[in-house]
Amino acid sequence: MAEKIEPFRIEVPDADLDDLHHRLRHTRWPDAETVKDWSQGVPLAYAKELWRYWLEDYDWRAREELHNAWPQFRTEIDGLAIHFVHARSPEAAALPLVITHGWPGSVVEFDQVIGPLSDPVAYGGDAADAFHVVCPSLPGYGWSAKPTATGWGLERIAAAWGTLMARLGYGRYGAQGGDWGSMVTSVMGANHPEHLVGIHLNMAVAGPQEGQSDFTEEELASLATMGRYQESLSGYSKQQSTQPQTLGYGLADSPVGQCTWILDRFQAWGDCGDDPVGAFGADRILDNVMFYWLPGNATSSARLYWESFRSVPRAAVRVPAGVSVFPKEIFRPSRRWVERTLPDLRHWGEPPRGGHFAAFEQPELFVEEVRAAFRTMR
DSSP: OBTOEEEOOOOOOHHHHHHHHHHHHTOOOOOOOSSSSSTTSSOHHHHHHHHHHHHHTOOHHHHHHHHTTSOEEEEEETTEEEEEEEEOOSOTTOEEEEEEOOTTOOGGGGTTTHHHHHOGGGGTOOGGGOEEEEEEOOTTSTTSOOOSSSOOSHHHHHHHHHHHHHHTTOSSEEEEESTHHHHHHHHHHHHOGGGEEEEEESSOOOOOOTTOOOOOHHHHHHHHHHHHIIIIIOHHHHHHHHOHHHHHHHHHHOHHHHHHHHHHHHHHHSSSTTOHHHHHOHHHHHHHHHHHHTTTOHHHHHHHHHHHTTSOOOOOOOSOEEEEOOTBOSOOOOHHHHHHHOSSEEEEEOOSSOBSSHHHHOHHHHHHHHHHHHHTTO
16 A cells, blocks of 8 residues: 555444444443532433434444545555545645544544635635645544554654645645644644745644743633633543553443543533533434444544643744634633744634534634635745
């Protein structure tokens, strides 16, 4: 497959779906929580309702066909088969844009933004805002292959994305990302600026300078949010960055285990109150879960934490940048904190709704932010 780009379709064998339904029917449930909220994790009754829908109503074949409407491909980069969606714009002057997801996301996050970004006129927009959209699945995620040796951290992924864009014939392009995608995008901006017109992040990681004392009310609120995250919402990160293999045995064996491990993050990080299913839809949440369950990549996806937390790149990002801070994002840095890490900040947006999974939660606002950011860079 080396350097060859091959069309790809999701084609899950019936046996895999039969196995899933068998496991769902024979789920061994834990005790109910001893609180009346989500403070101990996903409530048992909530998990059971989504389980019932998954077993009785969810139609993977219909969802599979929906996702196969995306133009999908695979190509081998640095010895690993990388899956990606590639939606070319009908506009000749469109700007190529590589969009990267994170954990526990997938390219499913972008199902409602690929169309408006690639063909804005069809969605009531301006042709000048068009992009050729490329959405790769991270190594060990979705339908990309799983690394079988160490070394697939942020810098290697960023380099692979550069290879991918060059292989597609794009020598000048933008990059966008949230969660791990934000980190990959930032490393691209630091290590491969010669090909980038700029970057856009919907999760900017930045904090105060050592010794800062003149905090604004906004910054104090941001520090408090970071403190709550470290205290009660970061257990998943500690586990995945230290013992991803041990975690994987349970998640790979239990579809309900895999589902609730992901669902817990959607509740904690999404702009959804205590009802992520009601806010985002059972089908879309389960689609994302299936992109983990069907390829069996609970461990390989978690391993990105193990790889990356050991060596976080610190190079300066000098390319033009845009940042959008959604109100329910995990980290909400102030503009002055961000400007220290992104000195050529061209766009700063604070949309009224949305959380960590911005494209998934608020696709129209996400598209507006991406368009606005790259208008300053094209």
